[in-house]
Amino acid sequence: MNLKNVMQKMIVLPMTACVLFLGMQFTEASRLNPFSNVQTLDISGEAKAAYIDEKTTNFFNSPAPSAKEYVVPDGWQQEKLSFDGVPVEKYTSTTTKTDRIVFFLHGGGYVGGLNNLYRDWGLHKAEVAGNATVFMLDYRLAPQNVYPAALEDAVKAYKGLLQMGYKPDNIILMGDSAGGNLSLALAVYLRDNKIPQPKAIVLLSPWTYLGTNLPAHTNNLEKDKMLGSKNKFMLTEVSNPSYTKDIDITNPYVSPAYADLTGISPMLIIAGGDELLLDDTALVSAHAKAAGVEITEKIYPGMSHDWDILLPELPESKAMNEQIAQFINQKFK
Numbered sequence: 001m002n003l004k005n006v007m008q009k010m011i012v013l014p015m016t017a018c019v020l021f022l023g024m025q026f027t028e029a030s031r032l033n034p035f036s037n038v039q040t041l042d043i044s045g046e047a048k049a050a051y052i053d054e055k056t057t058n059f060f061n062s063p064a065p066s067a068k069e070y071v072v073p074d075g076w077q078q079e080k081l082s083f084d085g086v087p088v089e090k091y092t093s094t095t096t097k098t099d100r101i102v103f104f105l106h107g108g109g110y111v112g113g114l115n116n117l118y119r120d121w122g123l124h125k126a127e128v129a130g131n132a133t134v135f136m137l138d139y140r141l142a143p144q145n146v147y148p149a150a151l152e153d154a155v156k157a158y159k160g161l162l163q164m165g166y167k168p169d170n171i172i173l174m175g176d177s178a179g180g181n182l183s184l185a186l187a188v189y190l191r192d193n194k195i196p197q198p199k200a201i202v203l204l205s206p207w208t209y210l211g212t213n214l215p216a217h218t219n220n221l222e223k224d225k226m227l228g229s230k231n232k233f234m235l236t237e238v239s240n241p242s243y244t245k246d247i248d249i250t251n252p253y254v255s256p257a258y259a260d261l262t263g264i265s266p267m268l269i270i271a272g273g274d275e276l277l278l279d280d281t282a283l284v285s286a287h288a289k290a291a292g293v294e295i296t297e298k299i300y301p302g303m304s305h306d307w308d309i310l311l312p313e314l315p316e317s318k319a320m321n322e323q324i325a326q327f328i329n330q331k332f333k
Helices: 045-060 116-128 149-163 178-192 215-219 232-239 278-290 315-331
Strands: 019-025 076-083 086-093 101-105 133-137 171-176 200-204 267-272 295-300
Touching: 076 149, 086 116, 086 149, 101 116, 101 149, 101 178, 116 133, 116 315, 133 149, 149 178, 171 178, 178 200, 200 315, 215 278, 267 278, 267 315, 278 295, 295 315
Parallel strands: 101 133, 101 171, 171 200, 200 267, 267 295
Antiparallel strands: 019 076, 076 086, 086 133
16 A cells, blocks of 8 residues: 555466666765664664554655656666566665565555555665665556456566566565555466466565455544544545456455465465554455465554555564565565
């Protein structure tokens, strides 16, 4: 899910991926990634709850900053690619050589695009993954492009990675919120079409059921400081998704919580205990276990949807990133 306006802006035809290198950006001492080396606050209990409430309230009551050209953080090199017309940004560490690949699918309710905040956050997740090379998909957005547009783009980009010679056993599929939905839908599509699965999947606060009748959607409306009543724009989008206009929400490519997950890659799924989409995680976890999928689930009590994006200084954010690193490192042993 997107964060206010800051986080703005299937049926796939078989074709050979046409990869175009549109540009490369090298940076020297440009800037530090604000998500890197964050000092963790020593805070708990009522003080932490008050801190979260104040910071999120200030955020959602502040004007959105104007969009600016992205300045790549120190230690990274950017390339702009196109896979059959689908824009993808590749970021490679200038300090580490690795075969690890993160295919990163951003959130934003399918209406918010790949913006600079998500670029920084995605690069930090690549750091957490061992300075992995990261490919960020800039998929088409609703309401102009409804289902299956985003899934078509994700499939083209994934196929493009394979056709470039990247091995699926080196790819970590990672997505948050709507990007978590798209990641899991992509994995199901790959399974259904006998395309090799990635090595593992990391889902962060995934939006896996695009209906509105799960208990947490009501019970956590006020508790969720990121996606609940404070975030009026995105709450409206979650309640009436533009992406699924006139689409059956039980379609497993739309709501992968309905999917048979047999044969899907090992998964790490993380959510906040106070988030609106808590039941989305519970459904996927239950279905994955029933299908025999290796799954690690972690719920962080008192945390909201995608809390790490706005509150990277919390102890839970540090713990979450350590867990992601541990999960990925174990897979590459």
